[in-house]
Amino acid sequence: MDGLFWKKQAVNSFEILLLIFILPLSFILPDSFAWENGPLESTQVIVLVAAALINFYFFYKRRHNFQLTISGFFLLLTGRELNWGRCFFPLGIGPDGPILVPMNQIPHHAIINIIIGIFIMVVLAGFIFTTPWYKIFSYHLFPVKLLVYSCICTLFSITGDSGHFFGKYKGELLEELGELLLYLLLLHISLYYYIQSSNNN
Template sequence: MRKLYWSLSPVSILLLALLLSVIPLGLWLSPDWAAENGPIEWAQTAILAVGCVTAIGANFYGVGTIAARRLFLCSAPFWLILIARELSWGRVFYPNGKGGFLPLKQLWYGSYVFPGIAIVLALIVAYMIKNDLHKEVVYWIKDAKRSAVDGIILVVAAVGADLSEHSLAGVIGAGCIV
């Protein structure tokens, strides 16, 4: 049975404030801030790194049950994959001299990126099944208490980010980086 609650936690208030602050910031900041290898991209990378360190720390500091701690540790490779994706699979370290970056297929490791990700994800799934961690995931989905407000914030942020990055640039203008 799903247990949703509608109260605002301090984390919910912080997330809501951050979400609402992004809109005026996006209209105010220069588009250069959102460019590949720009300050926003590096901030996103730092946030993902904090997520990875937090997941590893939750395991080592004994947060939750043993199964939950193993799940936290299993999430670390996901965080690392997200960091690699945010850095365009490392292409940001190979500028082409024209203000852009080399295509992935031109890098020596380019053909190994996606097979490598598939192998890492398969190993994680195998580890989860071998250690019955999928049962913990099912428990989190079915029985854990969840904040409906946090879920709504997550959906609005994800849809807003996708719209602003892919669909609204022509509607709002090239200066918008929301």
């Protein structure tokens, strides 16, 4: 139990430190870190793929459909970060990084958009029908700190994306750093619910 406690404390401290340093790092890191296919986006994809695989393993291990839904959710976010495959076919490099082919110029883009839309609807339906709502509200399974941290990261991401407060390039760094920590927090939240569901069986 002591080992588990200290592991939790280490993870919490790591997340708080990242949260504190998001803003300073956005002014320190090179602008190229926020480019498409850059270090931050590549790290985001690694985190998302790992999160999808971890939750799929949880589904395989305990057959909780909720974990399968979460795995699909992380795969959906992975597709978004990869620009639905467009990042693999850059047209060249511009002053703002790789230039990606517009979605409407990809062959069969209409079919691809339909498939993406169906995937989104399936994941949404999965959250509605596989989330253990009764257990969550009965046992008050709300990771408040993680949810608050996630809201702060979302605020960083939205603020950075607007570009109004920090300029275009620093805003992009703030956006990508916020998203990276948000994905780590979402993975932590998924681990929290898996552990709680196992304890309350």
